Amino acid sequence: MTIIVTGGAGFIGSNFVFHMLNTYPDYRIVCLDKLTYAGNLSTLAPVMDNPKFRFVKADICDREAVNTLFEEEKPDMVVNFAAESHVDRSIEDPEIFLKTNILGTATLMDACRKYGIKRYHQVSTDEVYGDLPLDRPDLFFTEDTPIHTSSPYSSSKAGADLLVLAYHRTYGLPVSISRCSNNYGPYHFPEKLIPLMIANALNNKLLPVYGEGINVRDWLYVEDHCKAIDLIIHKGRVGEVYNVGGHNEMKNIDIVRLICKELGKSEELITFVKDRKGHDMRYAIDPTKIHNELGWLPETCFADGIKKTITWYLENRAWWENIINGEYQNYYERMYKDR
Ligand code: NAD
Ligand code: DAU
Numbered sequence: 075m076t077i078i079v080t081g082g083a084g085f086i087g088s089n090f091v092f093h094m095l096n097t098y099p100d101y102r103i104v105c106l107d108k109l110t111y112a113g114n115l116s117t118l119a120p121v122m123d124n125p126k127f128r129f130v131k132a133d134i135c136d137r138e139a140v141n142t143l144f145e146e147e148k149p150d151m152v153v154n155f156a157a158e159s160h161v162d163r164s165i166e167d168p169e170i171f172l173k174t175n176i177l178g179t180a181t182l183m184d185a186c187r188k189y190g191i192k193r194y195h196q197v198s199t200d201e202v203y204g205d206l207p208l209d210r211p212d213l214f215f216t217e218d219t220p221i222h223t224s225s226p227y228s229s230s231k232a233g234a235d236l237l238v239l240a241y242h243r244t245y246g247l248p249v250s251i252s253r254c255s256n257n258y259g260p261y262h263f264p265e266k267l268i269p270l271m272i273a274n275a276l277n278n279k280l281l282p283v284y285g286e287g288i289n290v291r292d293w294l295y296v297e298d299h300c301k302a303i304d305l306i307i308h309k310g311r312v313g314e315v316y317n318v319g320g321h322n323e324m325k326n327i328d329i330v331r332l333i334c335k336e337l338g339k340s341e342e343l344i345t346f347v348k349d350r351k352g353h354d355m356r357y358a359i360d361p362t363k364i365h366n367e368l369g370w371l372p373e374t375c376f377a378d379g380i381k382k383t384i385t386w387y388l389e390n391r392a393w394w395e396n397i398i399n400g401e402y403q404n405y406y407e408r409m410y411k412d413r
Pocket of ligand 2: 255
């Protein structure tokens with residue numbers, strides 16, 4: 075079995091590469107990644123010498139490079155994590171989101187059609203469903219919830235999802251889609267809420283909470299997401315969408331307070347800043363389908379997962395310090411100065 079994993083130098087993709095190499099020692103895992111600002115080759119250092127692993131630096135929008143890789147590897151499956159993934163960056167400049175997330179997906183699927191494939195899996199997000207009101211805790215996203223997006227990021231992911239389903243119906247491409255809630259864990263890029271707050275707190279910097287901090291996200295430990303995708307590509311039905319989430323809804327402010335507590339930092343570091351434009355209020359996944367059909371359930375509870383995550387950031391300072399000491403500083407200035 076040969077699997078092309080795109081975006082494998084990013085947060086979830088790298089965790090998936092590790093999961094697959096550990097779980098299926100006889101599989102060949104080929105990582106295709108453009109190494110954008112969010113991709114980090116040092117993350118993959120532990121597997122670079124593994125004879126079952128190959129890294130290829132390429133853009134999923136580059137038809138020639140993608141076709142060449144398919145000719146060389148003759149993959150059985152493609153799991154597409156490659157994407158521009160940060161909502162705030164999409165608000166600043168949507169174009170690259172449309173290119174990578176929509177055209178890149180089409181380029182990969184065209185190669186799948188041309189060379190044949192057993193499964194094309196699209197890693198999508200709960201953000202394609204838009205948001206839920208805070209005063210209706212009884213509502214959850216199911217696979218039948220209409221697509222209703224808020225940001226250029228979520229719109230680009232929704233566009234890709236529609237294209238994936240269209241390639242299935244029109245060309246019979248054997249596809250599947252997972253729509254997951256917010257992930258956290260090792261190798262999470264420090265522009266996102268949890269790693270940003272951990273890094274800032276450790277450096278005694280202000281902790282910028284958008285708006286009133288009452289927005290709710292449904293947090294899932296990254297390994298549980300990887301296990302869900304593993305199940306879907308092996309046992310999930312072709313042409314289907316599976317929601318992935320662990321009923322772990324938390325307000326942003328409560329997450330930030332918890333991080334302060336775990337690190338022994340004062341809550342006085344918390345500062346409320348201008349809200350994100352179009353800020354989604356609440357995400358909440360109903361994972362009944364993946365549970366009933368594939369037996370998936372999250373294994374790591376938030377209390378344990380956040381401790382493991384904080385410990386990882388304490389023990390791997392060089393990984394995130396390298397990032398925040400580089401080009402990231404310009405991004406941080408742009409995003410948070412005068413906010
Ligand atoms: P990330 O930003 O950490 O990593 C993205 C990776 O894709 C990077 O390695 C980057 O170099 C690579 N990449 C970007 N553009 C590329 C291109 N044109 N060609 C090849 N490689 C390219 O993202 P993440 O948080 O790991 O998210 C991975 C996927 O999971 C995304 O599709 C995202 O939409 C989805 N997702 C993320 C979450 C989450 O909480 N992080 C939740 C649900 C779904
Ligand atoms: O729900 C899945 C999605 O989760 C994925 O599709 C996205 O790729 C991923 O980035 C994530 O999107 P969010 O926008 O929910 O994640 P982010 O970490 O950017 O923000 C989480 C919440 O925290 C959100 O309500 C905004 C808020 N926030 C974020 C940052 C970076 C702050 O209050 N302050 C911050 O500095």
